[in-house]
Structure formats: structure tokens, C-alpha cells
Amino acid sequence: MDDTVDKLVIFLAKRDGIDKLVKTFQYVSKLVHWQTEPTNPDIARRFKHWEVSSGLSRKAFRTGRFLTGFNTLRRNSPSTPILRFLATLGNAGEMVYFFFDHLLWLSRIGTLEPKLAKKMSFISAFGESFGYVFFIVSDFILIKEGVEMERKLVASASEDKSTEKIRKIRGDRIMRLMAVAANVADLIIALAEIEPNPFCCHSVTLGISGLVSAWAGWYRNWPS
Numbered sequence: 001m002d003d004t005v006d007k008l009v010i011f012l013a014k015r016d017g018i019d020k021l022v023k024t025f026q027y028v029s030k031l032v033h034w035q036t037e038p039t040n041p042d043i044a045r046r047f048k049h050w051e052v053s054s055g056l057s058r059k060a061f062r063t064g065r066f067l068t069g070f071n072t073l074r075r076n077s078p079s080t081p082i083l084r085f086l087a088t089l090g091n092a093g094e095m096v097y098f099f100f101d102h103l104l105w106l107s108r109i110g111t112l113e114p115k116l117a118k119k120m121s122f123i124s125a126f127g128e129s130f131g132y133v134f135f136i137v138s139d140f141i142l143i144k145e146g147v148e149m150e151r152k153l154v155a156s157a158s159e160d161k162s163t164e165k166i167r168k169i170r171g172d173r174i175m176r177l178m179a180v181a182a183n184v185a186d187l188i189i190a191l192a193e194i195e196p197n198p199f200c201c202h203s204v205t206l207g208i209s210g211l212v213s214a215w216a217g218w219y220r221n222w223p224s
Helices: 001-011 016-037 041-061 063-076 079-108 112-156 160-194 202-222
Strands: none
Touching: 001 016, 016 041, 016 202, 041 079, 063 079, 079 112, 112 160, 160 202
């Protein structure tokens, strides 16, 4: 129990940890609002306020986040040209996403002209979608490479070192699958903004996608 509490404290001390917790509040509130709106408008209104408040607080908390893309590219250079290319495009899209998301937040709270919100939201969502496509492709390439490496190690496994390498490859694969799940879920949310449609814009689709993204991120950021 004490170990779990310690890990929770460490998790919530991270910016990403707080973001995933508030994101959970945001999308649980969206689902509750959808469920209660026909029968209990007052409860639905309260949860809608919670959803909107959570969304705005996440935007405020991510101030300056667009700069992390530069740091990621500087500190973590992928091993092959194709992966470097994908990482550059992915991080470029993410930087556009976060930068215009800051402007969207300022528009939503009235610091900038409220009429700019729609345009900022579209550009932010477009950058987000652009980046996620390349992140997803990159993760699938690395998962494939990991599977091939694991097969070679299994075929020649006779030492403890091989067993440890296999364990690391499998652990990395789980983390990358969580990243893919989160990115696909966030891509659906972004597509609802870029090209509104009945499927992506439905409250259940958005709510489930938001929770998949939040909980996959929760898993990836939870202290080992």
C-alpha cells in the first residue's frame, strides 16, 4: 500500500501525470453529461461545467509545452535516417499543436479575440493529427524491429543476457503499443475538430477516446 502511495505521489509530481488525471476528469464528465442530459439536465449542466473547466485547465497547465519538441529531437536522435525523418515530422506537428493550443486557450478565456478560437482550434488539431500519424508509423516500425530481434534472441537463447534482452524488448513493445493506442485515440479527437462527422463527434466516441488516451498515458508515466 505504501509503495502504491509513493508511486502515486511521484506520478502526480510530473506535469504529464497531472495532465492524465485531469484528462480523465474531462472525459468522464463528458460521458456523464451525455448520459444524464435527457433525464437530469441540472446534473448534466454541472458535469458539462466540469468538462469545460478541466479542458481549459489542461491547456493552461501545458503552457510552454511546444518547446519540448526541440528538446526531444536534440536529446533523442533516432538510430536510422527514416526514424529521424519520422521523428522530425512528428515533433514538428506536435509543436504546432501545442503552440496554437496556447493561443486557443487565450481566445477561450477572452485574452485574445474569442472569434479566433475556431481558427486556432483547427490549426492546433491539424498539427496534432499530422504529428500523430508519423508517431504511429514510427512506433510500428520499432515494434516490428523489436519482434524480429526477439525472434533472433529466442532462436539462440542460451544465456541470461539473452533472457534479459528479451524482457526489455517485450517491455518496450508494451510501452509502444500504449503510445499507439493513445495517439490513435487523440487522432480521432483531432479529426472531430478538423472534419466534424457523426462518428468522431459523438460524445461516446470522444469520451472513450479521451479515456483510452488518458489511461494509456497513465500507464506509460506510472513509476516502475
